[in-house]
Amino acid sequence: MTPSDGAHLAAAAHRVPSVRADLAATFRTALNSAFPNVPMEPQVAATNNPRFGDYQCNNAMQLFGRMKGKEGAPKKPTDVANAIVDALPASDMIAERPTLAGPGFINVKLNHGWIAERIHSMLVQGIGVWAPPLPYNRAIVDFSSPNVAKEMHVGHLRSTIIGDTIARSLEFCGVDTLRINHVGDWGTQFGMLIEHISDTRNGLTGTTTEEVSDLQKLYKESKARFDADDDFKARARAAVTRLQSGEQEYLETWKRICEASRDEFYAIYERLDVRLLWRGESYYNPQLRPLVEELHERGIAEESEGALVIHMPKEKQPLMIRKSDGGFGYGTTDMATLKQRIHEEKAEWIIYVTDEGQSGHFKLVFGSGKKAGIIPEENPPRIDHVGFGLVLNKDGKRIRTRDMGEATKLVELLDEAKNLCKVEIKERRGEETDEKLKALNLDAEQIEERRKKRGEPFTEEELEEAAAIMGYGAVKYADLKNNRKTDYKFNLEDMVALNGNTAVYMLYAHARIASIVRKVGKDVNEVAKTAQITLEHPAEIALGLQIVQFTETLEDMFVDLAPNRITEYVYELANLFSTFYTECKVSGSEQEDSRLLLCEATAIVMRQCLTLLGIKPLYRI
Structure with missing residues (x-):
């Protein structure tokens, strides 16, 4: 069975809006109908507490405030909320009339049949239809950027891993993405x-x-x-x-x-399964002198103590583009880089992934780019500096990029992570060795049954591959699950833990689902052609709702470029599946086909999340 869970660009024309976007469109119609003279965009969000419903519309209080004191204005926020609810168009999406809470919050419960149909459509069409459409055709992600002649170590991980996840997410959404490795190869x-x-x-x-x-x-x-x-x-x-x-x-x-x-x-x-185009600082060297001369002639750059600088309003320090000795520095290179990416590469979104300490520098570069006209006033590209915190050792001290003797080498780290996971896999798969089985005084038939459950033994090659996927994935996931702006402690033992929010837990969860699907023994693609999904048990409903919120998870990730949005989502997905499988029998139940499809939908979304995080899924561990 080959699941149809790739990101198919052919499906882009048939993409499905997120649940939140669909609800927002419904409430937009109601707002325009109920209050046509007070234009306002709908404020729709998932609820934090399911007892209040699945989603909430929070426009009533703001609308009330804008109309207060005017002739014919509603007397209280709940009057506004009721008017909005009364104006809602008929929709298969909403299960019943929304209820009100507090001073006008509108709580919405989704129709379980509508959720089920949405999941079923994804199974038939592929996860690509759930990729959120983005208003960009071409993007550049500048990440990793080590220095030539210096070994990569754990301090380089954050830029590489965060940048790769952002690039993978853009590519999943059909954006032509240029992955640039702006290597320090000059100086x-x-x-x-x-x-x-x-x-x-x-x-x-x-x-x-x-x-x-x-x-x-x-x-x-x-x-x-x-x-x-x-x-x-x-x-x-x-x-x-x-x-x-x-x-x-x-x-x-x-x-x-x-x-x-x-x-x-x-x-x-x-x-690490990371693709990058090597384009070092030296690439821009021929462009530096002409750019500096142009900026000087136009009066954008001014002389200051023998150097050439660009002053920005409200900034204490200017951007230096030529040193007093005639040399060029980072400011010059970054201005030339910005010009090349906008005017030659035609990038519509440029993302720089570096440590938070460089935020001030990039603020000067982007401001100078606007002042010089490099960033056009009309239809400017979106430009983001994605800053991140420090990587600390177990003692909470900074792992310094330039302290060659102190920093853990990345190669050594990856080897250690892989070896730890190799031991873990061997121990788990060897929990019931033949000697242990015999010691249980089981008969031959019982022993054979236990062996079948354990699965076919791994070849050495399979063991090496699984350990590498798990080990490298553990390192990536441990970084990505943190808020990128905060520091985090690098602890390899915690990273490879089987329990908790780790890649190892996620990979075992996915392998478990794959095993469930295999044991049922049906072709899921064929089942999807004739069977429907029904969501009746509370655990089924909770899992189904989480599955269909995949698209808005990516929407949120693109707003603040925070990969931990994905890790939080997929961890909750795994937990909800565990509850579902504990409480809802799959194989041999009356709802076998429906629950089998729900298992497969969970696995597809989980695989896509892992792929975006740069982690290969395992089907058997």
Whole structure:
């Protein structure tokens, strides 16, 4: 059985609005009918407490306030709410007349048959019809962005993982998304490295990529010399100038350094299943001088103590675009990058994923971009800086990006996560070894039955693959479940825990559903052609409602670009399924086909959530 749970762009024309959007459209009609002279957008949200209903419309009090004191105005907010309810058009979506709570909150219960039909339609058409439509055709997500010659470690995780989830979500919604790795591959550190390589290799001629492959060691040695030796520091700075001037030996050595770093980075990206286009700072180097000259000539950039800067109103610090020594810095590169992305790449949405500490810098860059006309006044692209907090160690201390000796290497971390999960899988699958079964004094038939329940043993290859998926997924999920703006403690043991809001729990939950579907022994796609879903038991109803709220979860994620919206949703989905399966028999019940379809719908939505989080689902553990 192959589930139809991919994001099909062909289904984009048939996309289904979120439940919240459908309800908002219904209430918009009522508002326009009841109060045509007081235009207002409907305020519809899911309720926090199911005893008040499934959704709530909260316009009455605001409308009452706007009309208060005018001739013929309603006397109290509940009068406004009743007028809105009276004006609601007939709808299969709403189960009964909405009720009022407090000073005018309108509580709505959804028709269970309508929820069931919505789920059934998704099973037939694919989860792609639930992808929220976005008003953008092309987006750029700038994320990860490590520095050449420095190893990736846990401090680089947040940008890579958050950026990948945002990019995956945009792609799921049909947006052409360019994933940019804005690598730090230009600057003073290359003068240090090149001079150190020249000194230790008796010149640059004939230097091979292999000789610069241990970049971590070379960087630490060159940095120590740069800090302690003024003569070496002067030569390193001169080497930067020679590199930027295009001297062949310097360029060739720089290329080898970048190539060695690229190989290391992309081996990690492959393990994390992250796709990125390498586009380092050097890519924009030819554009810097012309841009600075243009901004100076137009009066956008002004001289200040020998440097060129762009002053912004209400900002204490200007954006420096040329240093007093004539060099260029991050501000220059980021202005050129912004111009290229808007005017050449034609991006309609640009997203920068960096630590929260850079928010002030990007505020200056975006403000300067508007002042210079790089960001157009008419139809400007949406531009977001997605900031995130620090990664802390178990003691609550910062894991510093540049403290080479202190930070945990990402490769080592991934290996450890995988090994921990490998042990966990082996222990769980070996809970009933043949020796233990014999010790239970079971007869041969009982032993065989227990073995069947345990499933076919994993091959070593299958075990390695499952452990990698689970281990890498655990690291990703533990990061993404946090509010991105807050700091979080990096604790590998907590990340791979079987219970609680972890990837391991989610993967076992999905594998459990897949096992239930397999054991029923029916082709779910064929069942969906003839059977319908019925939601009668409270656990069925709660699960069905959670399933159909998938679309608005993504809508909310796109508002504030917070991946934890997805993790919170899918964790609640898994918990509700667990309650459903405990209270509602599937195989052999009178409602077998209906509940089988509900199982499959849960699995499809769960798989899509895991995929958006960059985690491969497991069908058997």
